Amino acid sequence: MQETKKNGNASDHLANERTFLAWTRTSVGIMAFGFVVVKFSLFVKQLSLILGKKDLVQSKGYSSVAGIILVTVGAITSILSYLRYKSTERQLNQGEYKNSSFLITALTAFIFLVSIFLIVYLIVST
Numbered sequence: 001m002q003e004t005k006k007n008g009n010a011s012d013h014l015a016n017e018r019t020f021l022a023w024t025r026t027s028v029g030i031m032a033f034g035f036v037v038v039k040f041s042l043f044v045k046q047l048s049l050i051l052g053k054k055d056l057v058q059s060k061g062y063s064s065v066a067g068i069i070l071v072t073v074g075a076i077t078s079i080l081s082y083l084r085y086k087s088t089e090r091q092l093n094q095g096e097y098k099n100s101s102f103l104i105t106a107l108t109a110f111i112f113l114v115s116i117f118l119i120v121y122l123i124v125s126t
Helices: 010-051 063-094 102-126
Strands: none
Touching: 010 063, 063 102
């Protein structure tokens, strides 16, 4: 009979922490990209006013909305990654780890949808 080990070992907890830090970097990257999208939109609007070319900026630009959504998703990713970290920590301490791919699936689906939106946006705006 195999004995279930309690409290996990140090390498399990360190791997959990590295995974959490990777998700944190991902969420910061998503938020930074969203911030850049919003600020670039404002920069282009100001540049068009300085140059006196109103046709440089579309009146129905969605980059501000897209940027805000990206920052929001980055914040949500940060919260979900922390919850996942604590859940894994608890499971390791109990000796009963169960894999979950919800966060990976949700983030992959979101990135795919954003890429489709950006492709359509670029096609329509050019």
